[in-house]
Amino acid sequence: MSYSNISKMNFEVSDEQKTFLEQVDQACKSIRDHETKCYLEEKSNDMIVPVFEKIGMLGCPISKKYGGLGFDILTYMLALERIGREGNSLRTFFSAHVSIGQLVLQNWGNEEQKKRYLPNTTSGKSIMAFGLTEPNAGSDPSSLTTKFEESGDNFILNGKKHWVGNGTIAKVMTIYARGPDGRISAFIVDTDSEGFHAEEMKNKMGLLSIKNAEITFENCVVPKKNLLGTKGKGLSIAYSALIDGRLSVAAGAIGVMKDCLDESIAHSQKRVQHGSVLAKKQLIQDHLSSMILNVESSRWLVYRSAMERQKLHDYVENLKEKDQNWQERLNREDKEYSVLRSKADRLAAIAKLHSASAAFDSANRAVQVFGSFAYQKTNRMARHFLDSRAIIIYEGANEVLKLKIASLELGDKYQAY
Numbered sequence: 001m002s003y004s005n006i007s008k009m010n011f012e013v014s015d016e017q018k019t020f021l022e023q024v025d026q027a028c029k030s031i032r033d034h035e036t037k038c039y040l041e042e043k044s045n046d047m048i049v050p051v052f053e054k055i056g057m058l059g060c061p062i063s064k065k066y067g068g069l070g071f072d073i074l075t076y077m078l079a080l081e082r083i084g085r086e087g088n089s090l091r092t093f094f095s096a097h098v099s100i101g102q103l104v105l106q107n108w109g110n111e112e113q114k115k116r117y118l119p120n121t122t123s124g125k126s127i128m129a130f131g132l133t134e135p136n137a138g139s140d141p142s143s144l145t146t147k148f149e150e151s152g153d154n155f156i157l158n159g160k161k162h163w164v165g166n167g168t169i170a171k172v173m174t175i176y177a178r179g180p181d182g183r184i185s186a187f188i189v190d191t192d193s194e195g196f197h198a199e200e201m202k203n204k205m206g207l208l209s210i211k212n213a214e215i216t217f218e219n220c221v222v223p224k225k226n227l228l229g230t231k232g233k234g235l236s237i238a239y240s241a242l243i244d245g246r247l248s249v250a251a252g253a254i255g256v257m258k259d260c261l262d263e264s265i266a267h268s269q270k271r272v273q274h275g276s277v278l279a280k281k282q283l284i285q286d287h288l289s290s291m292i293l294n295v296e297s298s299r300w301l302v303y304r305s306a307m308e309r310q311k312l313h314d315y316v317e318n319l320k321e322k323d324q325n326w327q328e329r330l331n332r333e334d335k336e337y338s339v340l341r342s343k344a345d346r347l348a349a350i351a352k353l354h355s356a357s358a359a360f361d362s363a364n365r366a367v368q369v370f371g372s373f374a375y376q377k378t379n380r381m382a383r384h385f386l387d388s389r390a391i392i393i394y395e396g397a398n399e400v401l402k403l404k405i406a407s408l409e410l411g412d413k414y415q416a417y
């Protein structure tokens with residue numbers, strides 16, 4: 001960002017955004033008790049789809065052409081921020097379904113694929129998921145070993161993915177596999193395909209109202225028309241999905257921080273120890289001020305990152321309208337695209353690295369302010385603490401994001417991973 005356009009920044013919400021965000025707020029309030037119940041019983045929250053479908057949240061940034069609301073990235077982030085107050089578990093559903101689900105299809109699918117799949121996902125008839133990680137390929141997806149080969153009109157997939165969010169309920173997933181020439185491609189996979197098996201991963205530390213699955217492909221049959229994007233460019237598609245995934249995690253993390261802050265303030269103003277309320281103790285104020293810093297610094301990074309992501313989106317959508325061979329053009333190193341993508345990638349990594357750690361820090365401080373009252377999962381602060389541990393691992397663990405951010409600054413020859 002050049003200094004010349006700083007004065008043009010405007011984070012005022014429009015009336016349209018305000019109305020939508022109020023609906024999201026109402027939906028979150030209406031689902032709060034059920035979310036707690038599902039979390040404590042470790043069951044998928046079955047109210048998410050009916051409640052959020054009614055207000056269009058299941059396709060918030062998806063084009064109206066495919067049944068979405070067609071909102072910009074920043075509005076979608078503001079909605080995720082509100083949802084994040086209910087917990088990372090609820091927000092993770094949206095990251096998997098929308099950010100690394102629908103958006104991957106909208107961004108990289110051809111018209112026939114988008115028409116075939118997206119309307120059912122915006123209406124909630126079909127839930128989406130993203131399967132990249134494997135038992136031996138986590139931080140380094142380029143080492144994945146799920147294989148595909150061609151057989152007549154189909155691709156045949158063999159291998160294993162794990163930790164796939166929404167993996168037990170999804171009807172459609174994007175899956176990344178390596179071809180006989182060693183290059184990785186992306187596929188749209190229907191979960192009722194022959195040779196597809198999903199199994200719930202049990203005994204998780206947190207995120208208990210959404211499910212993760214281990215997926216096995218045993219000669220899984222995927223029609224050739226379900227190749228996503230250009231053959232051999234799957235890793236680039238996966239990395240572009242991670243820009244949206246990271247942003248969604250970072251936006252939700254702000255909600256977690258805000259909830260920790262508000263609840264800690266309320267508790268500390270009521271709870272009396274040593275003759276006065278906790279809010280009067282200087283060491284408690286230290287926790288509160290740190291939580292305030294966490295919220296404010298993360299908001300700046302996430303909103304700015306959303307604006308850069310929007311520029312990338314607008315550039316590609318514009319290109320799609322003008323050039324039928326837009327994918328080939330992007331693959332041939334379109335300079336403007338590379339610059340916009342690199343900026344969006346860098347800022348999303350920074351926003352996610354900072355916000356995930358800030359959410360965990362805020363949750364830790366909130367548990368401390370609440371003392372023993374937060375040492376039960378019935379208390380939302382305890383759930384924020386457990387769930388925020390996951391967000392500094394998934395969508396790029398902290399260490400890997402640090403290396404990525406540093407090497408983007410230093411240049412490729414300094415890449416430390």
Ligand SMILES: Cc1cc2nc3c(=O)[nH]c(=O)nc-3n(C[C@H](O)[C@H](O)[C@H](O)COP(=O)(O)OP(=O)(O)OC[C@H]3O[C@@H](n4cnc5c(N)ncnc54)[C@H](O)[C@@H]3O)c2cc1C
Nearest residue numbers: 130131132133138139163164165390394395397399400417
């Ligand atoms: C709750 C949850 C939900 C998830 N959802 C999904 C999903 O929907 N879809 C999906 O595909 N995946 C998903 N994942 C997988 C997630 O993206 C991976 O767990 C993550 O990328 C890290 O990989 P790993 O767990 O194999 O850890 P590893 O890659 O083994 O890393 C272990 C540790 O080593 C560090 N490390 C790795 N490489 C380096 C290096 N070069 N230098 C220094 N340190 C390094 C890491 O930062 C980490 O701290 C999910 C994971 C979790 C826990």
